[in-house]
Amino acid sequence: MIERHRHLMTPLNQKETFKRLMGYAKTHWKKLVIALLLLLGATASELIGPILIQIFIDDYLTPREFPQNELVMLGLLYIVLHVGAAGMNYVQMLLFQKVSLEIIQSLRIDIFAKVQSLGLSFFDQFPAGGLISRITNDTEQVKELYISVLGTFIQNIVFLLGIFVAMFYLNPQLALFCLVLIPLIIGLMLLYKRFSSRYYARMSEKLSELNARLNESIQGMAVIQIFRQERRMLREFKAVNEDHHQAWLKSIKLDGLLLRPAVDFISIAALIFILSYFGITSFDQLVELGVLYAFVNYLDRFFEPVNQIMQRLSVFQQAMISAGRVFRLMDHDEPSPGQKGTGSPVINQGNIIFENVSFSYDGHEDVLKNVSFTIHEGETLAIVGHTGSGKSSIINLLLRFYPLERGEIYIDGVALSRYNNKELREKIGLVLQDPFLFAGDVSSNIRLYDQRLTDADVQKAAEFVRADRFIENLTGGYAHPVGERGTTFSGGQRQLIAFARTMAKAPKILVLDEATASIDTETEEDIQHALENMRKDRTTIAIAHRLSTIKHADKILVMHQGEIVEQGTHETLIAEQGLYEKMYRLQKAY
Numbered sequence: 001m002i003e004r005h006r007h008l009m010t011p012l013n014q015k016e017t018f019k020r021l022m023g024y025a026k027t028h029w030k031k032l033v034i035a036l037l038l039l040l041g042a043t044a045s046e047l048i049g050p051i052l053i054q055i056f057i058d059d060y061l062t063p064r065e066f067p068q069n070e071l072v073m074l075g076l077l078y079i080v081l082h083v084g085a086a087g088m089n090y091v092q093m094l095l096f097q098k099v100s101l102e103i104i105q106s107l108r109i110d111i112f113a114k115v116q117s118l119g120l121s122f123f124d125q126f127p128a129g130g131l132i133s134r135i136t137n138d139t140e141q142v143k144e145l146y147i148s149v150l151g152t153f154i155q156n157i158v159f160l161l162g163i164f165v166a167m168f169y170l171n172p173q174l175a176l177f178c179l180v181l182i183p184l185i186i187g188l189m190l191l192y193k194r195f196s197s198r199y200y201a202r203m204s205e206k207l208s209e210l211n212a213r214l215n216e217s218i219q220g221m222a223v224i225q226i227f228r229q230e231r232r233m234l235r236e237f238k239a240v241n242e243d244h245h246q247a248w249l250k251s252i253k254l255d256g257l258l259l260r261p262a263v264d265f266i267s268i269a270a271l272i273f274i275l276s277y278f279g280i281t282s283f284d285q286l287v288e289l290g291v292l293y294a295f296v297n298y299l300d301r302f303f304e305p306v307n308q309i310m311q312r313l314s315v316f317q318q319a320m321i322s323a324g325r326v327f328r329l330m331d332h333d334e335p336s337p338g339q340k341g342t343g344s345p346v347i348n349q350g351n352i353i354f355e356n357v358s359f360s361y362d363g364h365e366d367v368l369k370n371v372s373f374t375i376h377e378g379e380t381l382a383i384v385g386h387t388g389s390g391k392s393s394i395i396n397l398l399l400r401f402y403p404l405e406r407g408e409i410y411i412d413g414v415a416l417s418r419y420n421n422k423e424l425r426e427k428i429g430l431v432l433q434d435p436f437l438f439a440g441d442v443s444s445n446i447r448l449y450d451q452r453l454t455d456a457d458v459q460k461a462a463e464f465v466r467a468d469r470f471i472e473n474l475t476g477g478y479a480h481p482v483g484e485r486g487t488t489f490s491g492g493q494r495q496l497i498a499f500a501r502t503m504a505k506a507p508k509i510l511v512l513d514e515a516t517a518s519i520d521t522e523t524e525e526d527i528q529h530a531l532e533n534m535r536k537d538r539t540t541i542a543i544a545h546r547l548s549t550i551k552h553a554d555k556i557l558v559m560h561q562g563e564i565v566e567q568g569t570h571e572t573l574i575a576e577q578g579l580y581e582k583m584y585r586l587q588k589a590y
């Protein structure tokens with residue numbers, strides 16, 4: 001990854017992360033309060049149970065007194081408390097999990113909205129697999145925090161407090177001893193947190209790398225197979241997978257040592273102490289069996305929630321690491337360029353002026369150097385040149401995919417920076433060399449989810465570019481399903497759908513980025529006819545690889561190493577016998 005994005009792999013401070021996660025819970029405070037009250041009620045009901053048994057043993061069983069009415073009431077109270085606790089636990093758990101799912105839903109929407117607001121420069125340098133991992137795997141880990149961790153923590157902490165209250169009620173001296181256990185357990189948790197945070201951060205990083213490699217390999221599978229690189233790709237994938245495996249293994253070893261085994265050791269030591277205390281005390285004074293039973297019962301109940309909390313610590317650590325990575329991405333400040341200044345200028349004619357424009361992607365090497373040209377309304381400007389000459393960079397700046405650094409661009413006499421994105425996107429239509437089709441159907445790809453476009457508008461746009469000819473022959477016509485990236489269509493068919501998508505907006509300015517570079521012979525005539533229709537009465541910029549397609553352009557710019565080295569019509573440039581004439585002659589030879 002590019003060095004300036006390296007910080008995105010580093011999670012945030014856990015205290016800050018936890019605070020931000022809790023901020024998502026504020027809007028659900030009513031449900032959380034109700035759930036907490038039910039939790040308190042259920043905890044109190046469960047804690048009263050051993051006291052009722054202690055009363056039965058010491059007041060009735062030991063003296064062998066069995067008054068029917070009192071015992072029935074005692075038994076009914078015990079049953080009611082347990083049934084009530086079960087009911088309250090069910091409702092509070094349901095409320096906690098419902099709130100948790102709603103919070104995760106909001107978090108995923110927020111991070112996806114953030115990703116969509118980032119500039120294209122970010123996507124040029126950050127692997128797609130890593131982003132997918134943030135939005136899916138990391139948020140899934142955060143979901144586990146809300147669903148299985150926080151509810152368990154709250155419930156068991158409340159339960160522990162209740163146990164201490166009951167212990168002090170039965171025997172204050174022993175209860176004070178049990179307080180000594182708290183620092184031991186907290187120390188164990190801090191020790192676990194210290195080491196596990198390193199391992200889980202490593203695991204999350206390697207999982208992102210795995211996703212990135214999977215995404216890259218699947219997208220480039222044809223290249224991998226044609227160059228017989230399967231073994232190398234598998235070897236590299238195995239290496240990353242092994243790193244991920246080793247991080248997991250270290251966390252498993254840590255869990256096996258510091259979670260339940262360590263707590264079980266402390267609990268056994270505490271039980272030995274309690275039984276020894278009652279045993280020694282019995283030599284000098286009477287020990288009530290009910291109190292002994294209740295205390296041992298509470299001690300057992302004390303360590304069960306501790307064990308549950310410790311078992312959830314691993315999930316908590318993973319969730320905190322993942323949440324930190326999510327918030328790092330959400331805090332990343334690399335927005336797409338936006339409007340500067342006030343007002344809402346409108347593009348009416350489509351006149352374009354580039355004035356001494358220079359640009360660099362990396363801040364070091366210029367890919368455009370003092371580029372200046374003018375296009376008048378309704379004219380067609382063609383841009384040609386070798387790969388890397390700066391052709392696409394001109395388009396990227398005109399569409400404001402990247403911020404303009406030096407020079408100025410004007411549309412209808414107004415600086416590009418003064419237009420809002422909505423106006424630019426509606427008035428400038430773009431067709432790429434490799435058209436991207438979304439999963440859905442043909443109609444949704446032309447409409448591109450713009451509900452303002454009716455079915456009639458969609459069909460009219462298709463007819464305008466002659467895409468209706470093959471669409472109507474498809475099963476279902478405009479409702480014909482489109483798979484991922486439209487792989488079931490030919491290159492020419494995908495391009496015609498992209499043309500229809502662009503023309504459905506009726507743009508004032510049309511940008512064609514090598515739109516005819518990969519067309520097939522079956523649809524070439526339709527595409528050429530579509531291009532003629534599309535260029536009528538609108539300003540057009542066409543990046544061309546096949547020079548024969550731009551012979552009738554009003555002006556041709558010849559780019560070389562970021563500079564305009566020649567410009568003019570096809571005839572004048574041929575007559576000059578410069579770079580354009582050499583390129584044209586070479587293409588004709590083939």
